[in-house]
Amino acid sequence: MDEPNEILRRRKPNLFRKTTLLLMGGAVGLAAICFVAVTLLPASEEPYFESPLRSVLTGLGLLGIACPFCIIGSALRKRSAGSPYFEEGFIASVISLFGYVCVLFGLLCIGLGAYALAKHLLGSE
Numbered sequence: 001m002d003e004p005n006e007i008l009r010r011r012k013p014n015l016f017r018k019t020t021l022l023l024m025g026g027a028v029g030l031a032a033i034c035f036v037a038v039t040l041l042p043a044s045e046e047p048y049f050e051s052p053l054r055s056v057l058t059g060l061g062l063l064g065i066a067c068p069f070c071i072i073g074s075a076l077r078k079r080s081a082g083s084p085y086f087e088e089g090f091i092a093s094v095i096s097l098f099g100y101v102c103v104l105f106g107l108l109c110i111g112l113g114a115y116a117l118a119k120h121l122l123g124s125e
Helices: 004-010 015-040 052-079 087-122
Strands: none
Touching: 015 052, 052 087
């Protein structure tokens, strides 16, 4: 008869778990690249959100930060669904809320970047 520890060691890794971790790592990597690119761009005289490239890169960086928080919050919420205690569900809600706020501000930055680009292309000052 096999021992439980031996059975766990022989178990194949879950493909969904690996894919999720790769997705989260890619999102954080994208965020880091976007924020480094924003800091390396030359300074301009116009306001920060009047520069379409800076706004879009900032928005993509915020979306990259939001992805892991939303995934972790969702996983914690699923795990704590059957628990009679509220602490884990509360923590999952706070983590998810932070992720959703980052999504909101990321989409806002991308929208402001699109507005600044349209304003620039149409030539209205």
